[in-house]
Amino acid sequence: MNLVLEAIPYARFLGVEVEQRGERWLCVLPFRQEIIGNPRLPAIHGGVLGAFLELTAFLRLYAEAIDRPPKPINFTADYLRSAGPQTTYAEANIFKLGRRIATVHVVAWQDDPTKPVASGNAKFRL
Amino acid sequence: MSDEPKLALEPVFGPGYEAMTHHTPHAVYLGLKVVETGPLFAVMMLPYRPEIVGDPVRKVVFGGAITTLLDHASGLCVACSLQVLEAIATIDLRVDYLRAAEPGRDLYARTECFRLTRTAAFVRGLAWDKDPSDPFATSIGAFMIGANPGGSPFNRFTA
Numbered sequence: 124m125n126l127v128l129e130a131i132p133y134a135r136f137l138g139v140e141v142e143q144r145g146e147r148w149l150c151v152l153p154f155r156q157e158i159i160g161n162p163r164l165p166a167i168h169g170g171v172l173g174a175f176l177e178l179t180a181f182l183r184l185y186a187e188a189i190d191r192p193p194k195p196i197n198f199t200a201d202y203l204r205s206a207g208p209q210t211t212y213a214e215a216n217i218f219k220l221g222r223r224i225a226t227v228h229v230v231a232w233q234d235d236p237t238k239p240v241a242s243g244n245a246k247f248r249l
Numbered sequence: 250m251s252d253e254p255k256l257a258l259e260p261v262f263g264p265g266y267e268a269m270t271h272h273t274p275h276a277v278y279l280g281l282k283v284v285e286t287g288p289l290f291a292v293m294m295l296p297y298r299p300e301i302v303g304d305p306v307r308k309v310v311f312g313g314a315i316t317t318l319l320d321h322a323s324g325l326c327v328a329c330s331l332q333v334l335e336a337i338a339t340i341d342l343r344v345d346y347l348r349a350a351e352p353g354r355d356l357y358a359r360t361e362c363f364r365l366t367r368t369a370a371f372v373r374g375l376a377w378d379k380d381p382s383d384p385f386a387t388s389i390g391a392f393m394i395g396a397n398p399g400g401s402p403f404n405r406f407t408a
Contacts, residue, residue, distance in 0.1 A: 132301065133300070133303050133310075133311035133314060135300070137313075157274055157278040159273070160273055160275055162402070163399040168317065168320075169324075169339040169342070170316055170318070170319075174311070174313020174314060174316050175313070177311075177312050181312075194346075196345070198346075199344075200342050201340075205397070
């Protein structure tokens with residue numbers, strides 16, 4: 124999964140890393156000034172959180188289920204809480220792997236996994 | 250004579266300028282530019298650069314960068330719809346990828362606030378590379394008005 128991540132320039136641009144916890148793969152978005160959307164709170168840019176969710180869904184599908192890059196059809200993000208200046212984690216779950224379409228659910232949190240900051244639903248063409 | 254109430258950002262409507270993204274660190278990092286603003290709409294541009302590519306073989310910009318372009322342009326068009334500036338936060342955003350964006354091209358987005366209530370704004374967006382009539386992505390989103398007591402960063406446009 125790290126090899127796939129390193130091949131994606133945009134993943135390096137955001138500074139996304141992959142972390143293995145037992146059987147689980149998490150994507151990690153370390154906090155830095157460059158990802159701030161609202162400096163007054165401060166809060167991470169909604170677009171960055173959306174992109175982080177999309178990247179996590181893409182990586183999960185590409186690394187585990189298919190042998191060529193899936194093409195995005197659409198992506199929906201729900202913003203649940205303001206994401207503060209700390210590390211953000213995301214985990215994706217392949218909800219349905221069809222012959223032509225895959226549906227991936229993804230959730231992001233910061234210090235408490237029971238308090239997600241954002242969730243997403245991504246569809247890909249295989 | 251129009252009885253329409255004045256919009257807060259009316260004094261800056263017209264062509265965008267560099268300082269309109271300076272208050273958002275990520276917009277600066279990504280290189281987002283404001284092309285134009287007006288009543289209920291905004292046009293923004295994401296300059297092409299190799300760092301934001303998702304597929305190194307096809308050189309196509311990663312979908313997430315397009316999400317950021319549409320999200321930011323959507324928030325800006327909500328600010329362009331308010332009579333009193335308030336903090337704006339994304340409730341949800343859906344992006345449909347109609348086709349791959351053409352490699353090497355700057356990407357544009359036009360967003361429009363088609364319904365505004367006291368607490369929420371509803372926005373649609375269109376993203377294109379060459380021709381606005383041939384978009385590569387569309388978006389629809391809901392935004393919260395008065396999301397936090399911090400006020401609007403767009404106040405700086407009019408200060």
